Amino acid sequence: MTAQTNTTTTTTTVSAYAAPSAKAPLERTTVPRRPVGESDVLIDIKYAGICHSDIHQARDGWGEGIFPMVPGHEIAGVVTEVGSAVTKFAVGDRVGVGCMVDSCRECENCKAGLEQYCLKGNVPTYNGLGKDGEPTYGGYSTHVVVDEAFTVRIPDGLSLDVAAPLLCAGITTYSPLHRWQAGPGKKVAVVGLGGLGHMAVKIAHAMGAEVTVLSQSLRKKDDGLRLGADHYYATSDEATFEQLAGTFDVILSTVSAPLPLDKYLGLLRSEGAFVNVGAPEEPVSLNLFSVIGGGKTLAGSMIGGIQETQEMLDFCAEHGLGSEIELIDADQINEAYERVLTSDVRYRFVIDTATI
Structure with missing residues (x-):
């Protein structure tokens, strides 16, 4: 359905794909979008990436969800209307929306x-409640209304389809690499070469670091080297952990399965950091001597703030970094979910929302 907008009083109904209940297949439906307020932009969504976290949430893997659920927090599109007080954007601008659409803005x-660490809790792009108490619906839809403060500009150097996954996969990996100063003279390991991992390799390489991929097997080695990795090792080979002991300044784990942390911490140099951006559904165990010895850091990182997200997009445009994608129609979403779970995607599914 084409959005018909009234900027004062009318709620718009738009086409979308939603999970009607936990673990249920996604299906075509319609959802409401609020009127365009004075600080809002109306975005004609062109592309929406499929993130593994969409699957976790649509299947209640991270706790009880809000249904019906329209996933999608990797949104790229074009502004079609702006509120009266909007100053950052104009009709026709190429924009993106990531994992959050509001926060308290005061803490x-x-x-x-x-904003991702808002002390009162940010408002997620989907599977959350807005300040009006209404559920938020994500990017598997034709249009969305978002406050300009939580909208970012997609530089002209990036096509919208490969830019969409940057709104989660890009910022999720850029932020910790930037924070832990990946760059010349630093050795960075990326655990897992999937939707997040392949962007971590590209970004760390562009920052000037020496990059190693640690993957279960060598199946994707050629891809890893093509994307910018200097080295590629299989973690299924115990010799890897002996050979690389004490090697890395930063290890970025992008996998959503629990890892034997003590083994991986042994790969760090003294005062190195192991940073988790993948979020397993199960708890993990740790012997604290693995961090005490060597003064190592075990850390986590969650997306990035709005300013840093814009910085990441500008960095990716400058270095020609887009996501490696497989473009699909909306009626392939359920199949894509199953393929993500078996790692049968290189490296991000992106929905052509014109097919919704």
């Missing part, structure tokens, strides 16, 4: 540009 984290 110390929000004021520091860390």
Whole structure:
């Protein structure tokens, strides 16, 4: 359905794909979009990436969800209308929306540009409640209304289809690599070469670091080297952990399965950091001597703030970094979910929302 907008009082109904209940297949439906407020932009969504976290949430893997659920927090599109007070964007601008669409904007984290860690809780792009108490619906839809403060500009150097996954996979990997100063003279390992991992390799390489991929097998070795990795090792080979002991300044884990952390921490140099951006559904175990010995850091990172997300997009445009994608029609979403679970995607499914 084509969005018909009234900027004052009318709620718009748009076409979308939603999971009607936990673990149920996604199906075509319609969802409401709020009127365009004075600080809002109406976005004609062109592409929406499929993130593994969409599957976790649509299947209640991270806790009880809000249904019907329209996933999608990797949104790329074009502004078709702006509110009266909007100053950042104009009709026709190429824009993106990531994992959150609001925050309190008043706490110390929000004021520091860390809206993702809002002390009152940010408003997720989907599977959340807006400040109006209404459920949020994500990017598997034709249009979305978002406050300009949580909208970012997609540089002309990036096509919208390969830019869409950057709104989660890009910022999720860029932020910790930037924070832990990946660059010349630093040795960075990326655990897993999937939707997140392949962007981590590209970004760390562009930052100037020496990059190693640690994957279960050597099946994707040629891809890893093509994307910018200097080295590629199989973690199924125990010799890997002996050969690489004490090697890395930063290890970025992008996998959503629990890892034997003590073994991986042994790969760090003294005062190195093991950073988790993948989020397993199961708890993990740890012997604290693995971090005490060597003064190592076990850390986590969640997306990035709005300013840093814009910085990431500009960086990716400057270095010609888009996601490696497989473009699909909306009626292939359920099949794509199953293929993600078996790692049968190189490296991000992106929905052509014109097919919704």
